[in-house]
Amino acid sequence: MTARRRPNPPITRSRVAIVGANFGGLRAAQELGSGFDVTVFDPSPWFEWLPNIHELVSQAKRPADLRLPRKRLVAAAGHRFVRDAVTAIDAKRGTLTTAGGAVHAFDFCIVATGGINATYGVRGVERYALPFRSVEHCDVIGRRLAALMKGRKPRSVVIAGGGFAGVEALGEILRRYRSRDNLTLHIVEAGPGLMWGVSPKIDAAVRRHVRAYDVQIHVRSPVAAITPTGVRLQGGRRLRSDLTIWTGGNVAPPLLHAARLAPKPLQWAPVDATLRSRRHDNVFVIGDAAALPVAVPKQAFHALEMGECAAANVRRAAAGRPLRRYRPSRTPLLLAFGDLDTFLVAGRSVVANPALAAGKEAVYQVTMAQIDPPSNVHALGQLASRVIGVTRRLAPPR
Numbered sequence: 001m002t003a004r005r006r007p008n009p010p011i012t013r014s015r016v017a018i019v020g021a022n023f024g025g026l027r028a029a030q031e032l033g034s035g036f037d038v039t040v041f042d043p044s045p046w047f048e049w050l051p052n053i054h055e056l057v058s059q060a061k062r063p064a065d066l067r068l069p070r071k072r073l074v075a076a077a078g079h080r081f082v083r084d085a086v087t088a089i090d091a092k093r094g095t096l097t098t099a100g101g102a103v104h105a106f107d108f109c110i111v112a113t114g115g116i117n118a119t120y121g122v123r124g125v126e127r128y129a130l131p132f133r134s135v136e137h138c139d140v141i142g143r144r145l146a147a148l149m150k151g152r153k154p155r156s157v158v159i160a161g162g163g164f165a166g167v168e169a170l171g172e173i174l175r176r177y178r179s180r181d182n183l184t185l186h187i188v189e190a191g192p193g194l195m196w197g198v199s200p201k202i203d204a205a206v207r208r209h210v211r212a213y214d215v216q217i218h219v220r221s222p223v224a225a226i227t228p229t230g231v232r233l234q235g236g237r238r239l240r241s242d243l244t245i246w247t248g249g250n251v252a253p254p255l256l257h258a259a260r261l262a263p264k265p266l267q268w269a270p271v272d273a274t275l276r277s278r279r280h281d282n283v284f285v286i287g288d289a290a291a292l293p294v295a296v297p298k299q300a301f302h303a304l305e306m307g308e309c310a311a312a313n314v315r316r317a318a319a320g321r322p323l324r325r326y327r328p329s330r331t332p333l334l335l336a337f338g339d340l341d342t343f344l345v346a347g348r349s350v351v352a353n354p355a356l357a358a359g360k361e362a363v364y365q366v367t368m369a370q371i372d373p374p375s376n377v378h379a380l381g382q383l384a385s386r387v388i389g390v391t392r393r394l395a396p397p398r
């Protein structure tokens with residue numbers, strides 16, 4: 001007698017929703033294999049390489065150098081890309097809702113939304129200052145500056161914020177326009193020095209570099225308001241400005257609190273050492289959006305690593321295995337000051353050397369090629385034009 005064969009049980013793949021597809025979210029998608037039914041949500045069609053967006057200000061790089069098409073990258077990983085913002089996450093029900101009104105069910109959700117511009121309630125920021133957080137923002141700044149600097153009229157540019165982004169913005173403006181005698185640059189910082197939280201060495205080096213140019217550094221000078229014609233500092237001083245750049249910092253997007261992942265508005269979402277939300281077992285939060293038990297600097301490299309760890313932990317959770325802890329690597333940061341200098345920052349130690357610019361460029365080229373491996377003709381073409389175009393524009397004029 002032949003035994004009757006039982007039909008195979010249906011293989012149900014766990015449904016994974018990934019909210020945000022830049023460093024952390026995209027890497028998580030690329031690490032999750034075909035054993036999962038993965039949908040990736042992001043309102044923007046482009047992956048953006050944010051660590052080099054300052055170079056759009058001097059037009060040393062072009063938007064296309066810093067962007068990759070998300071749909072192709074997500075499809076290459078075997079998943080679905082939905083170009084829409086997530087407006088609500090109901091972790092208890094395992095559903096999320098998008099701005100377009102779609103409701104999507106998940107077993108696990110990876111939240112990788114990054115942050116938004118911090119304005120500290122300063123009047124006029126959103127209306128009169130240009131933000132500095134995306135490829136589009138910095139491209140707009142680069143084009144507005146180029147238009148402003150066409151004539152010989154005296155011009156004044158104010159950079160609000162003397163942190164990482166503010167110093168990089170100042171360096172790029174000097175890269176392109178330092179030979180012009182009709183430009184006054186102001187950089188305004190609330191704290192006692194530029195990049196003060198990292199090391200006073202950077203403040204001292206920047207001051208040395210700008211001595212020969214019309215650059216005014218205002219420290220201990222919180223901004224009170226931005227107006228159509230300038231910037232008012234607390235204490236009443238006014239700086240005339242033809243173009244104001246706002247680099248105020250990074251706070252949590254409203255979704256984190258609305259989804260009950262963060263206790264208060266503007267706060268990051270607390271996670272345990274495995275990157276699992278403290279509030280919902282089926283949600284992992286990674287990259288800038290996550291508040292870890294021991295704080296990790298908000299850097300692209302850490303977001304990539306967290307994407308890998310979250311993907312591994314979704315696999316483990318789906319298989320009922322214990323989760324692994326996220327162990328951040330010690331990665332130095334490279335801060336560019338145009339073509340005048342580059343700072344290698346490791347904790348509170350700083351090394352300054354213009355030759356380090358090649359290191360920053362190499363990190364960009366290599367990581368972009370890892371994110372979009374040249375396995376097809378589109379990726380190979382994009383890699384070639386990135387390398388050739390950028391090399392040409394960064395080369396000193398002959």
Ligand SMILES: Cc1cc2nc3c(=O)[nH]c(=O)nc-3n(C[C@H](O)[C@H](O)[C@H](O)COP(=O)(O)OP(=O)(O)OC[C@H]3O[C@@H](n4cnc5c(N)ncnc54)[C@H](O)[C@@H]3O)c2cc1C
Pocket residue numbers: 019020021022023024025041042043044050051052053054084085086087112113114115132133134165253255286287288289298299300301302303333334335
């Ligand atoms: C000007 C600047 C310079 C920087 N320089 C460096 C540097 O030199 N080195 C370094 O390591 N780091 C640098 N960083 C920090 C680095 O870019 C961040 O740490 C990194 O981008 C964080 O990655 P992430 O994936 O967490 O978030 P992000 O890269 O911010 O990506 C978040 C994604 O989520 C999407 N999203 C947001 N809300 C929603 C929603 N509701 N629904 C769906 N999608 C959503 C966004 O569209 C975006 O694509 C810099 C940042 C800035 C702004």
